[in-house]
Amino acid sequence: MSLKSIQNTTLFAALTAPAIAMATGDMPGGPKNHQLDLHTPVTIIAQQIQGLHYFMMAICLLIFIAVFSVMFYSIWKHRKSLGAVPATFHESVKVEIAWTAVPMIIVIAMALPATKTIVAMKDTTGSDLTIKATGHQWKWSYEYLKGEGEGISFYSTLSTPREQITGNAPKSDTYLMEVDNEVVVPVNKKIRVVTTATDVIHAWMVPSFGVKQDAIPGFVRDTWFKAEVIGTYRGQCAELCGKEHAFMPIVVKVVSAEDYTKWVDGKKKTMAALADDPNKTWDAAELKAKGEAAFKANCVSCHQATGLGVAGAFPALDGSKVVTGAKADQLAVLLNGVTKNGTPTAMVSFKGLSDVELASVMTYTRNAWSNAGKGADPVVQPADVKSARK
Ligand SMILES: [Cu+2]
Numbered sequence: 001m002s003l004k005s006i007q008n009t010t011l012f013a014a015l016t017a018p019a020i021a022m023a024t025g026d027m028p029g030g031p032k033n034h035q036l037d038l039h040t041p042v043t044i045i046a047q048q049i050q051g052l053h054y055f056m057m058a059i060c061l062l063i064f065i066a067v068f069s070v071m072f073y074s075i076w077k078h079r080k081s082l083g084a085v086p087a088t089f090h091e092s093v094k095v096e097i098a099w100t101a102v103p104m105i106i107v108i109a110m111a112l113p114a115t116k117t118i119v120a121m122k123d124t125t126g127s128d129l130t131i132k133a134t135g136h137q138w139k140w141s142y143e144y145l146k147g148e149g150e151g152i153s154f155y156s157t158l159s160t161p162r163e164q165i166t167g168n169a170p171k172s173d174t175y176l177m178e179v180d181n182e183v184v185v186p187v188n189k190k191i192r193v194v195t196t197a198t199d200v201i202h203a204w205m206v207p208s209f210g211v212k213q214d215a216i217p218g219f220v221r222d223t224w225f226k227a228e229v230i231g232t233y234r235g236q237c238a239e240l241c242g243k244e245h246a247f248m249p250i251v252v253k254v255v256s257a258e259d260y261t262k263w264v265d266g267k268k269k270t271m272a273a274l275a276d277d278p279n280k281t282w283d284a285a286e287l288k289a290k291g292e293a294a295f296k297a298n299c300v301s302c303h304q305a306t307g308l309g310v311a312g313a314f315p316a317l318d319g320s321k322v323v324t325g326a327k328a329d330q331l332a333v334l335l336n337g338v339t340k341n342g343t344p345t346a347m348v349s350f351k352g353l354s355d356v357e358l359a360s361v362m363t364y365t366r367n368a369w370s371n372a373g374k375g376a377d378p379v380v381q382p383a384d385v386k387s388a389r390k
Contacts, residue, residue: 025173029208029232029251039207042229042254046210048117056110063106121210124224127192129185135195135202135215135237138244142183145194149264152271156181158247177234182251184267186260190226200242206235206252214239227254276356278382284363287379291364294357298350307369323365324375330362331388351389355382 026032031039041047078084129147133140143153156179163169165176172178185191195204195215205212209225227233235250255263296305299317303309307318317323322330329340335358337349350358362380365371372378 024171024175027173027175027177027234030174030177030234041208041210042227042231042233043209043211043225044228045117045121045225046208048113048120049210052114052117055113059106059110121223124192124222126190127224128189130192130194131183131185132194132196133183133204133215133250135197135199135204135241135248137199137242138237138248140179140202140204140237140248140250142181148186148261149267152264152267154181154267154271156183156251158249174234176246177236177249177251179249179251182232182253184253184255184260184263185227186257187227187230187254189257190224192222192224194220194222196220201239202237202241202248203239204235204250205238206233206250208233208235209252211235212238227252230254230256276354276382278355278386281381281383282356282359284367284379287360287363287381288367289360290356291360291362292368294353294361295364295368298353298357299361307365307371317365318369318371320371324371327362327377327380327384328388330380331358331385334358334362335385335388355385355389358382358385 024033038050038053039046041050127147129149130145132143132145134143139155139157141153141155144150158176159178159180160172160174160176161169164171193204193211193213195202195213196219197215197217199217201217202215203212204215204223206225209227211223211225213221213223215221231254233252233254235252237245237248237250239245241248302314303317304314307316309316322333326340332338332340332342333345333347335349335351337347338344353361359380359382362385363378366375366378366380
């Protein structure tokens with residue numbers, strides 16, 4: 001590795017970065033500085049987990065004190081200098097029963113409430129909202145499957161600027177725990193979270209909710225929470241999932257019912273604006289730009305970026321009579337893999353692409369290379385594709 005390439009690595013940059021004040025404050029919705037206890041619970045399950053934690057700590061502490069006091073007292077009281085003579089009894093049934101029964105009772109006393117909580121954690125029935133969380137290397141995506149907001153879906157990606165990660169800018173209080181699109185849920189509603197993944201195992205964890213559920217590719221798991229306090233809560237992927245495991249945080253915003261409805265309306269509007277609308281008339285420049293991307297994604301493997309194809313296998317689109325000819329003929333090839341007379345061709349059908357993608361890729365090929373200015377119909381609208389579909 002050359003020095004230059006070493007210098008380019010993030011680690012090197014981080015190590016050699018000018019010393020920037022590292023002091024950060026408590027993280028809103030995340031850990032506080034020097035925090036020792038669990039996160040402040042905001043769901044019944046998180047409260048129970050915290051209660052169990054204290055309860056078991058107390059039992060451990062009591063046992064510790066009892067065992068060590070007896071031990072140290074005995075050592076001190078029966079020391080040799082006082083002339084202690086060791087007892088020589090063997091096999092005491094009473095003692096053996098006691099040291100079997102007492103721990104068993106303690107274990108059962110701890111297991112009972114713990115089991116109750118675990119069973120409650122798994123009870124996802126009667127939820128108001130179902131959200132699917134999908135883990136990807138290295139981001140989360142969410143789909144609102146059921147309840148108010150059904151149909152909303154988005155990716156949620158780390159939004160911490162790169163300079164903070166490389167150490168070239170001071171770190172914010174929400175360093176590595178902030179995203180571009182937060183999950184938004186209403187307060188006091190039971191939210192069922194269905195988890196899965198597309199590549200490796202991830203885990204969806206939000207400590208304040210007492211939720212941690214593996215997201216496994218090819219499987220579906222579920223968990224739930226009902227947040228009782230409005231606020232923003234942060235968590236992370238909790239299953240080592242590759243080199244950017246630490247860069248896929250989870251941020252959940254708990255809002256009032258009215259704010260949730262507002263958010264749903266807004267989100268639906270932005271989604272509709274972003275979605276390709278096959279009914280509107282697109283302008284040529286927009287179609288060409290989209291078409292170039294669609295061509296690169298779907299067609300270059302055979303027809304080549306130059307549009308010249310591969311002699312003997314894939315025809316050139318540059319100069320093709322079909323591409324510069326009637327829209328319907330080109331559509332027949334793309335949608336159904338047939339010529340205008342219905343003869344099957346060796347071209348695979350691309351009817352799986354959307355109207356907008358097909359219209360734009362057609363517009364692109366009609367205006368690319370030497371085809372520009374040749375055809376009668378240089379622009380194909382999504383509506384043309386829509387009506388040509390059978
Ligand atoms: Cu992960």
